[in-house]
Amino acid sequence: xxxxxxxxxxxxxIPYSGDQNLKFNSAHDVMNMSMIRGQNKGGxxxxxxxxxxxxxxxxxxxxxxxRPLELLNRDAKNNGDFKYSVCFILYNEGKRVEITRTxxxxxxVSIAKDTDFNEELSIKEDKNYIFGDELEGYIKKxxxxxxxxxxxxxxxxxxQYKGLATSTTAAKKLKIQxxxxxxxxxxxxxxxxxxxxxxxxxxxxxxxTDDKQIDLLLTRLEELSIKEEECSNSLERLETDVRTExxxxxxxxxxxxxHEEMIEITKELETVKKRVTHxxxxxxxxxxxxxxxxxxxxxxLASTLIGSRRSDLERxxxxxxxxxxxxxxxxxxxxxYKESIGHCNLCHGKLTPEQKAHIESKxxxxxxxxxxxxxIQLKDIRKLLxxxxxxxxxxxxxxxxxxxxxxxEQLHEYNIEIENxxxxxxxxxxxxxxxxxxxxxxxxxEKKQLDExxxxxxxxxxGPEGIxxxxxxxxxxxxxxxKDKPIYDRNQSLLELCTKVERTLSETLENxxxxxxxxIEEYANEMYSKMTVESSLTSLKINEGFGLDVLDxxxxxxxxxxxxxxxxxxSLLYGLKKATGLNGPLLIDTPFARVDLEHRQxxxxxxxxxxxxxxxxxxxxxxxxxxxxxxxxxxxxxARYNIKKESDTNSRLIRI
Amino acid sequence: MKSVLENVLKxxxxxxxxxxxxxxxxxxxxVQYDGSESAExxxxxxxxxxxxENHISNGAET
Numbered sequence: 038x039x040x041x042x043x044x045x046x047x048x049x050x051i052p053y054s055g056d057q058n059l060k061f062n063s064a065h066d067v068m069n070m071s072m073i074r075g076q077n078k079g080g081x082x083x084x085x086x087x088x089x090x091x092x093x094x095x096x097x098x099x100x101x102x103x104r105p106l107e108l109l110n111r112d113a114k115n116n117g118d119f120k121y122s123v124c125f126i127l128y129n130e131g132k133r134v135e136i137t138r139t140x141x142x143x144x145x146v147s148i149a150k151d152t153d154f155n156e157e158l159s160i161k162e163d164k165n166y167i168f169g170d171e172l173e174g175y176i177k178k179x180x181x182x183x184x185x186x187x188x189x190x191x192x193x194x195x196x197q198y199k200g201l202a203t204s205t206t207a208a209k210k211l212k213i214q215x216x217x218x219x220x221x222x223x224x225x226x227x228x229x230x231x232x233x234x235x236x237x238x239x240x241x242x243x244x245x246t247d248d249k250q251i252d253l254l255l256t257r258l259e260e261l262s263i264k265e266e267e268c269s270n271s272l273e274r275l276e277t278d279v280r281t282e283x284x285x286x287x288x289x290x291x292x293x294x295x296h297e298e299m300i301e302i303t304k305e306l307e308t309v310k311k312r313v314t315h316x317x318x319x320x321x322x323x324x325x326x327x328x329x330x331x332x333x334x335x336x337x338l339a340s341t342l343i344g345s346r347r348s349d350l351e352r353x354x355x356x357x358x359x360x361x362x363x364x365x366x367x368x369x370x371x372x373x374y375k376e377s378i379g380h381c382n383l384c385h386g387k388l389t390p391e392q393k394a395h396i397e398s399k400x401x402x403x404x405x406x407x408x409x410x411x412x413i414q415l416k417d418i419r420k421l422l423x424x425x426x427x428x429x430x431x432x433x434x435x436x437x438x439x440x441x442x443x444x445x446e447q448l449h450e451y452n453i454e455i456e457n458x459x460x461x462x463x464x465x466x467x468x469x470x471x472x473x474x475x476x477x478x479x480x481x482x483e484k485k486q487l488d489e490x491x492x493x494x495x496x497x498x499x500g501p502e503g504i505x506x507x508x509x510x511x512x513x514x515x516x517x518x519x520k521d522k523p524i525y526d527r528n529q530s531l532l533e534l535c536t537k538v539e540r541t542l543s544e545t546l547e548n549x550x551x552x553x554x555x556x557i558e559e560y561a562n563e564m565y566s567k568m569t570v571e572s573s574l575t576s577l578k579i580n581e582g583f584g585l586d587v588l589d590x591x592x593x594x595x596x597x598x599x600x601x602x603x604x605x606x607x608s609l610l611y612g613l614k615k616a617t618g619l620n621g622p623l624l625i626d627t628p629f630a631r632v633d634l635e636h637r638q639x640x641x642x643x644x645x646x647x648x649x650x651x652x653x654x655x656x657x658x659x660x661x662x663x664x665x666x667x668x669x670x671x672x673x674x675x676a677r678y679n680i681k682k683e684s685d686t687n688s689r690l691i692r693i
Numbered sequence: 694m695k696s697v698l699e700n701v702l703k704x705x706x707x708x709x710x711x712x713x714x715x716x717x718x719x720x721x722x723x724v725q726y727d728g729s730e731s732a733e734x735x736x737x738x739x740x741x742x743x744x745x746e747n748h749i750s751n752g753a754e755t
Contacts, residue, residue, distance in 0.1 A: 178725075220698050223723040230723070230738045234745070273729055530749050531742075534711075538745070541702075541709045541716055549701045556697055618696035 040621040041128040041650055049113035049121035050087055052080040052688040059690055062675025070673040071652045075680025080688035081654040085189055085626050091123040091138045093182050100291040105140050105154040111686040119149040129179045135161040183217045187619055191626035215583050218617045219553050224542050229269050231539040236262040238532040254515045261508040268498040275491045282484040289477045296470050302462045313451045316444050323441035330433055350418050357415040361408045512536055553616055554579045561612030567643045568604045585609050599631035611647050622650035629659040645673045715748055
């Protein structure tokens with residue numbers, strides 16, 4: 038693909054009233070950079086919107102800049118001029134192409150409504166006009182919408198490239214776009230076509246064969262072809278449904294953004310309500326503690342009154358404890374003697390009658406008394422002593438109400454805050470938000486179920502024991518049996534050719550992704566090493582989702598800063614373009630939104646090398662007018678414009 | 694620079710002893726008519742079948 042953007046002519050387009058134009062510098066020149074500088078909300082993004090609109094009939098926005106009256110300049114509208122247009126001139130494969138899209142209302146309308154506008158598209162290639170049905174197809178041929186994001190994008194979108202490893206909707210969309218660039222969906226579709234053609238041929242060839250073994254194989258192949266087609270169609274339908282859900286979620290999110298202020302209030306309300314619950318819990322806790330402490334304080338108070346009784350109890354307890362211990366020792370000795378059955382417990386030698394008599398007489402010297410009564414008494418005394426408290430719970434009880442009352446006070450403040458927030462929140466808007474959030478949850482659940490079905494059918498089709506593997510095996514067996522046999526009709530020749538084409542496409546699919554990944558990684562690393570300022574041993578490694586991971590010298594994954602992410606993203610873009618042969622201009626809106634000064638310099642230097650033509654839409658904070666950054670790339674800038682915001686409804690493009 | 698797709702398709706065509714031109718033509722046809730509606734699919738398949746038949750009629754090696 039060889040393309041150069043030449044000129045953009047705007048008439049009454051969003052902030053640009055009247056006729057205004059931008060001439061980009063020509064490519065294949067040292068000065069291959071165009072820079073358009075303007076303040077935020079001044080009209081930079083209107084330029085990228087103009088290019089998307091003239092090519093595809095919409096600006097790519099989800100909830101704004103969709104209706105004609107949103108695109109018509111307000112000054113023009115107030116003056117009764119209801120015509121706006123964008124004309125885009127470019128060179129494609131050496132041919133000059135002029136694309137013009139115009140919206141206008143029929144004469145005589147004094148107050149235009151959205152429905153009054155008529156759209157007109159005209160395309161001129163060199164001196165020839167393109168007509169009718171061929172118009173949309175022509176644009177699709179020169180710059181398909183699916184891949185336009187690789188030519189026109191905003192700085193914020195660069196972050197999506199870094200996040201390709203994740204499963205966010207945006208990253209998924211980008212992955213689909215990358216696959217379209219490397220044409221895998223078309224190869225898959227071509228393989229499905231071959232399967233469908235083959236299925237009909239199998240039937241015809243089977244009818245003519247009299248070989249039973251061949252007939253069986255053809256029958257099996259036919260069955261597998263039908264199953265493959267069914268699964269493939271189901272996948273297609275499910276993927277369409279997923280896209281529908283994703284679009285719905287995107288729209289809901291966009292609508293939710295319109296309620297940002299209310300969402301903030303709702304969030305704040307939720308936070309305060311959570312604090313109320315927490316404080317109520319604290320109040321209850323304080324109440325429980327106070328209850329326990331009251332009981333303890335009473336015990337302490339009672340204990341101080343019975344101080345003398347306590348020492349009596351302690352003495353009695355000690356006596357009982359001593360008595361029980363002594364008698365327990367005697368019990369142990371008696372039991373030990375009984376269990377020894379006439380033997381010494383130490384040397385295990387048999388005791389003589391004299392030794393036995395001696396031990397028995399010694400044991401009798403210790404009278405063994407029953408300890409059970411004493412044990413009960415001791416237990417009661419200990420219980421009583423435990424009840425007598427030594428801690429001054431009365432003092433703690435005096436402190437606790439302070440914490441209780443501070444929580445009550447806090448609760449009161451929170452309730453006032455809730456009341457104020459509820460006053461700010463309009464109940465109808467709150468209801469809308471709750472509805473939208475519920476819709477979003479429903480869509481997400483629906484999408485989850487669809488994703489699960491896709492995974493199941495995909496495995497059924499492509500798994501190691503899947504339909505395609507089975508079909509390939511039967512195909513090989515059939516070819517083997519058929520070899521050396523004469524080809525007796527045309528359908529058989531066609532079947533053989535179909536099988537070869539199908540196999541070639543399948544094997545291309547298997548190898549293509551792998552090779553593309555390898556090439557992207559190689560080119561991305563080339564650009565990455567140029568863009569990184571610090572001498573670094575880090576490198577990039579491509580992952581399954583076409584995302585790039587940054588690895589350190591030990592091949593360990595590391596995280597990067599915002600500037601680092603931007604560099605990784607640009608490296609990936611460069612790798613993609615180089616590996617897929619997507620040569621052409623690069624237009625970036627707000628290219629350095631999250632990049633520090635040092636990296637801006639290295640990135641700017643690399644941009645000039647990245648592509649034949651580069652167009653930067655910057656705000657003055659990114660590249661200061663006349664600053665060092667601008668001076669350093671002055672030799673590359675062929676066209677320079679300032680956007681002068683004259684009023685809220687009018688901006689002017691000034692070439693400098 | 695030739696795209697990776699072109700290189701891989703050429704290599705696989707050679708391996709399967711099939712003319713690269715026919716494969717490339719079939720893929721391009723899918724790029725051009727990429728509709729998923731049954732009618733468009735049938736139209737595309739019919740064109741592809743014709744390409745295959747012409748290929749055999751011309752006596753080209755499969």
